[in-house]
Amino acid sequence: GAVVSQHPSWVICKSGTSVKIECRSLDFQATTMFWYRQFPKQSLMLMATSNEGSKATYEQGVEKDKFLINHASLTLSTLTVTSAHPEDSSFYICSARGGEEYQPQHFGDGTRLSIL
């Protein structure tokens, strides 16, 4: 149980392109979803937290107009990197949590984004 699907796994695109990443909880209802990015050999960095049907809460320093998050249902959240540039290249990972706040976060497989 507690499977989270994230796609695409890899994206390579030109600078200026917008990229959408999907995160789905397959066998549970995700009350809360989280979006992280991780640079090589560094810790996970939380970008934003989203609850179904409400606006995402962004961490300090994360541009909300740059990283658009939509959590339209209890099983789907999307992250759109708008007008991506090479410095946006990173490993983006979503996680989902169902039920109470003490429940574990279950992670998708991540999306490796490379902007040329």
Next chain:
Amino acid sequence: GQNIDQPTEMTATEGAIVQINCTYQTSGFNGLFWYQQHAGEAPTFLSYNVLDGLEEKGRFSSFLSRSKGYSYLLLKELQMKDSASYLCAPTDSNYQLIWGAGTKLIIKP
């Protein structure tokens, strides 16, 4: 402030036992998670401790002492596939996970 302290890297032998220690400081506390992360992959949930004591789950056990701000992950009968980073992630008063860089565990034959 919020802080996590884990060894950067550890090496152990296949079949042996290894203990990965973690000390932490958080603003409030609502339990501590351990995750495993293989290189280039997303983290996988291992355990959650909210009360003091030992939680055992197969080859993996996790211990918590809230008064000492201390936890450890114990891995028994090590296998080559256990080579990964192990992330100690305490939660703060808002149940937000605090992430450190983790401990890279290298298993040698």
